[in-house]
């Protein structure tokens with residue numbers, strides 16, 4: 423099962439990079455800074471109608 | 473707020489890179505899953521251990537590709553939230569619903585049965601194992617279906633109503649979205665492109681064994697099935713290519729015009745089979761679009777409308793308007809000129825702004841009247857909302873050379889693969905394939921070609937629809953978030969490193985396994 427082992431290692435490293443590095447440090451949802459849906463909507467309406 | 477073009481370009485570059493890398497892993501999963509299921513069915517019916525060995529070898533190739541590709545698509549979803557936040561909010565649940573179904577149902581199904589397929593030999597009954605293999609293949613293709621539903625909606629938005637209160641599109645007809653002709657054509661075409669990729673990869677690996685004079689029976693039998701499977705795929709690619717062109721002609725005429733470098737249309741428009749574009753040609757000059765071209769009379773009219781004499785509008789016709797066409801609901805309409813679309817878009821935008829200002833005011837007769845009026849202006853003009861962000865007709869035209877050449881590369885390679893598969897089938901049937909070393913080499917070279925063909929298809933679909941992220945409703949420059957372009961470039965570099973490492977890892981593990989061959993595989 424040596425290929426199996428390489429594949430598992432690959433998958434785990436990849437998931438760590440994607441979820442623990444990219445998601446946490448680089449991909450913060452832009453609208454996450456607004457608490458309510460209403461604020462998010464207002465922000466987008468403002469962006470789209472300027 | 474319209475953001476600087478460098479941010480828009482950085483975000484687009486990043487998205488394009490992620491999507492294209494992702495699509496390097498996906499097509500083989502789509503096609504090889506089905507081929508393996510066919511091999512295992514053969515084993516189940518014949519009880520011949522040869523077919524078990526064949527199934528197991530190809531399953532291992534599938535597993536390597538699957539392990540490297542899995543989760544690369546998730547990054548696209550991150551990008552929506554971070555770099556394309558206006559867009560993500562604006563699409564509302566249209567994107568959420570199909571992607572949630574994909575995540576929960578199809579992907580879950582695929583991975584669960586994949587585990588049985590991979591680890592279950594000798595642990596579950598033959599029938600259950602076979603069912604798991606088929607369900608893995610079906611799950612992978614179902615995953616693709618839900619993702620393509622979301623993509624199809626962006627190219628042909630329907631089954632929704634825009635709610636100015638929330639600035640989101642809300643689903644009004646789920647089935648209209650799911651069974652939109654664009655989605656169906658796209659699904660068929662993408663899945664069959666995956667089948668073709670798998671057929672070519674299988675033939676190429678077997679041809680390599682034949683070149684090395686090893687694993688002869690395994691290779692000849694695999695080629696037999698893969699070439700028939702590939703011929704079926706390419707026939708279906710022609711059919712769905714035609715239906716795709718038909719849906720594009722109705723919903724994205726500008727994309728079709730760019731695919732063919734067509735600036736002025738006519739009744740019975742010829743198809744440019746081969747052409748070299750004139751780099752001096754712009755929308756607003758009289759240069760000839762081509763330095764050289766070979767045309768097939770009337771074929772573009774047929775490809776687009778199944779009628780050799782129909783009118784196909786060119787880029788300038790679409791900008792000028794004034795011709796009649798049938799819209800996606802089959803209604804005859806007069807095409808509006810670009811300026812009129814912009815005017816309508818601006819009315820819709822102003823109505824949304826007024827709505828935004830009044831929606832939080834205290835209730836009262838004045839508020840009700842203003843909101844009602846704004847709503848009616850929006851309803852009347854919303855179809856052109858996106859045009860309010862465009863400053864000149866040029867901005868409504870995609871990159872013609874990229875769209876044109878990608879389309880022609882795809883179609884020409886499509887022609888090449890018909891020939892390739894017919895020869896593979898015939899040489900194999902005559903039992904002379906291993907003597908034709910030239911063909912064995914060509915088969916190996918065909919692997920990059922089939923990936924180029926599939927990637928070119930996506931370039932046509934995605935570059936050809938520019939400037940829109942959602943056709944006519946939202947252009948790229950209004951879709952991006954206010955993040956810094958430096959940030960986007962940093963993640964871009966991380967991706968290049970991550971994905972290239974994955975690709976190299978995949979190829980290394982893959983080559984090692986291919987080197988071991990079907991007899992070198994030990995299963996528990």
Ligand code: HEM
Pocket residue numbers: 627657658659661662665666668669709710712713714716717720727882883885886887889922925926927928929930931932933934936
């Ligand atoms: C030979 C005739 C072919 C025709 C007429 C054709 C036509 C088209 C058209 C019109 C599109 C754009 C669809 C859209 O934007 O919605 C497209 C996209 C695409 N094509 Fe082809 N195609 C052909 C062959 C192939 C082949 C051989 C492959 C395979 C490897 C392929 C792979 C793709 C892919 C992956 C896409 C993007 C997904 C999609 O939009 O459906 N095509 N094709």
